[in-house]
Amino acid sequence: MPIIQTEDLTYLYGVGTPFEKTALNHINLSIEEGEFVGVIGHTGSGKSTLLQHFNGLIKPSAGRVLIDGKDIWEKGANRQALRFSVGLVFQYPEYQIFEETVYKDVAFGPRNMGLSEKEVDIRVREAATFSGVEDSWLEKSPFALSGGQKRRVAIAGVLAMRPKVLILDEPAAGLDPRGRDAILDRICDYQRTQGTTVLLVSHSMEDIARIATRVLVMDKGSTAFYGDVSTVFSHAKELLSMGLDVPQITRVFMRLHEMGLPVQPSIYTVEQGKNEILRVLKERET
Numbered sequence: 172m173p174i175i176q177t178e179d180l181t182y183l184y185g186v187g188t189p190f191e192k193t194a195l196n197h198i199n200l201s202i203e204e205g206e207f208v209g210v211i212g213h214t215g216s217g218k219s220t221l222l223q224h225f226n227g228l229i230k231p232s233a234g235r236v237l238i239d240g241k242d243i244w245e246k247g248a249n250r251q252a253l254r255f256s257v258g259l260v261f262q263y264p265e266y267q268i269f270e271e272t273v274y275k276d277v278a279f280g281p282r283n284m285g286l287s288e289k290e291v292d293i294r295v296r297e298a299a300t301f302s303g304v305e306d307s308w309l310e311k312s313p314f315a316l317s318g319g320q321k322r323r324v325a326i327a328g329v330l331a332m333r334p335k336v337l338i339l340d341e342p343a344a345g346l347d348p349r350g351r352d353a354i355l356d357r358i359c360d361y362q363r364t365q366g367t368t369v370l371l372v373s374h375s376m377e378d379i380a381r382i383a384t385r386v387l388v389m390d391k392g393s394t395a396f397y398g399d400v401s402t403v404f405s406h407a408k409e410l411l412s413m414g415l416d417v418p419q420i421t422r423v424f425m426r427l428h429e430m431g432l433p434v435q436p437s438i439y440t441v442e443q444g445k446n447e448i449l450r451v452l453k454e455r456e457t
C-alpha cells in the first residue's frame with residue numbers, strides 16, 4: 172500500500188477574492204514507502220502547497236489526501252498524530268527554531284508526543300548525531316549558531332520525532348556548496364539506514380540525480396512527471412522546454428545521441444556515463 176496518495180487533489184488560494192489562484196489542479200499521486208522522492212519544478216509550480224497537504228497544514232479545496240491509506244480529513248482522523256509521523260522541514264528551517272537552548276529545541280517535538288524524559292533524551296541525542304549537531308552546542312542558545320548550524324538543529328528537531336515520512340522543502344537553500352552537500356549527505360544516510368520515506372525539494376538536478384530514487388516534476392499546479400530517475404530524465408527535452416534543467420551529464424549524452432552515436436540518451440550520473448561509453452567501445456571491438 173502506498174504511504175502517500177492523493178486523489179484529484181485541488182487547492183485554491185484566496186477563494187472568492189480577486190486574487191483567487193489555483194495552486195494545485197487535480198493531482199493524482201501515489202508514493203510507496205521507502206522511496207526518496209526528488210521534487211522539482213519552477214517557483215510557483217505548487218511544490219510547497221502540495222507538501223504542506225501531506226501533514227495536514229493545508230486542507231484540500233477538493234479531492235483527498237491519504238496517508239497510510241487513511242483520508243487525513245475524514246471525521247475522527249488524528250491530525251496531531253499525523254504531524255508527528257509526517258515531519259516537515261521548511262525552506263528556511265531556522266525560522267522553526269525558538270527555544271532558549273539547542274537541546275530544548277530538538278526536544279520540543281518528542282516532548283509534545285508525551286514521551287518520558289529518558290526517551291526524549293535518547294531521541295535528542297540520536298537526532299543530533301544524524302543531523303550533525305555537536306554535543307557542545309546542546310546547551311547553547313540556537314541563536315548563537317551559524318546559518319548552516321541552525322539548519323541542522325531544525326532538521327534534528329524533526330528527526331527527533333522519528334517521522335515515517337520526512338519532507339524537506341529546499342532544506343539547503345542559501346547555504347554554500349559545502350554546507351549544502353553536508354546536509355544532503357546526512358539526509359541520504361538517514362534515509363538509507365532508517366528506510367524512511369523522504370520527499371526533498373531541490374533546484375539542483377545534480378543533487379536529485381545523485382540521491383533520489385524517484386522524481387516528481389511539478390508544472391503549473393499539475394504533476395508533469397512522476398517516475399524513477401532515469402525515466403524522468405529520459406524526458407530531458409520536455410523538461411528543458413518547461414524551462415527546467417537536467418543534469419549536465421544528461422545534456423552531454425543527449426547531444427552524443429543526436430550526433431548519431433549509439434549511446435542511451437537517458438544517462439544522469441557520471442558513473443553511468445562512464446559505463447555507457449565503455450559499453451559502446453566494447454561493442455565496437457567485437
Ligand SMILES: Nc1ncnc2c1ncn2[C@@H]1O[C@H](COP(=O)(O)OP(=O)(O)O)[C@@H](O)[C@H]1O
Nearest residue numbers: 184192194212213214215216217218219220221
Ligand atoms: N499564501 C499564499 N497566498 C496566495 N497565493 C499563494 C500563497 N502561497 C503560494 N501561492 C501561489 O500558489 C502558487 C503555488 O505556490 P507554491 O506552492 O509556493 O509553489 P512553489 O513551492 O513551487 O514555488 C503560486 O502561484 C503562488 O503564487
Ligand SMILES: [Mg+2]
Nearest residue numbers: 218219220340
Ligand atoms: Mg516553495
